[in-house]
Amino acid sequence: MKRHRLRRGLTAQELADRTAELGHPITRNALANLESNRRDIVTTADLLVLARALSVPAVALLCPPGQPAVEVLPGVEVSPWSAIKWFTGEDPTLGDGWPAVYELPDPLATEDGIVGLLHLHDSYVRTWLRNSEIVEADASGAADAIRPELVSGAWAAMDIAKESLRALRRQMRGLGASPPPLRPELAAMLGEAGAT
Numbered sequence: 116m117k118r119h120r121l122r123r124g125l126t127a128q129e130l131a132d133r134t135a136e137l138g139h140p141i142t143r144n145a146l147a148n149l150e151s152n153r154r155d156i157v158t159t160a161d162l163l164v165l166a167r168a169l170s171v172p173a174v175a176l177l178c179p180p181g182q183p184a185v186e187v188l189p190g191v192e193v194s195p196w197s198a199i200k201w202f203t204g205e206d207p208t209l210g211d212g213w214p215a216v217y218e219l220p221d222p223l224a225t226e227d228g229i230v231g232l233l234h235l236h237d238s239y240v241r242t243w244l245r246n247s248e249i250v251e252a253d254a255s256g257a258a259d260a261i262r263p264e265l266v267s268g269a270w271a272a273m274d275i276a277k278e279s280l281r282a283l284r285r286q287m288r289g290l291g292a293s294p295p296p297l298r299p300e301l302a303a304m305l306g307e308a309g310a311t
Contacts, residue, residue: 123169123170127146130143130168137167139164141164187201193209239279240280243277244298246272249266250273277305280305284305
């Protein structure tokens, strides 16, 4: 936390002020105790507000990528990447050689579960958006002489992404998960205008 604070040129008081602006004040004294390891308990609200106030992902405060190892459980040190994958539910083993530290009875908790589905969802949305830009540029005449095969390929990729999104969102709902919100034009194309 201190490294991120100093990198942004913030004093402890300025960071405390930012946490107050975010609606969850953490005093300068509490921040000093966290930075010096005199306070070893951090609530989830503290973690999230500190991450937002420092403009870093919350997981970067839990599993600093610049460290050679992170202690995720008492006496269990793993690489930061293994810790991040364990934290997000992508890997129950904490990296090579460790036994699974939790069971995966819920289909949403598996490696291919909700995290995998969300990554896939994001990929389909990006594919649709990237190709819609090609189609829009061609239609508006903004791009000089877009090759016809590029435009027809973009249309085909958009159709595949749209149908893949439709099926994936149906699958997510079937598992009891709420799919992420969509841009209005994509939601309308999927017949989900006004829905998530």
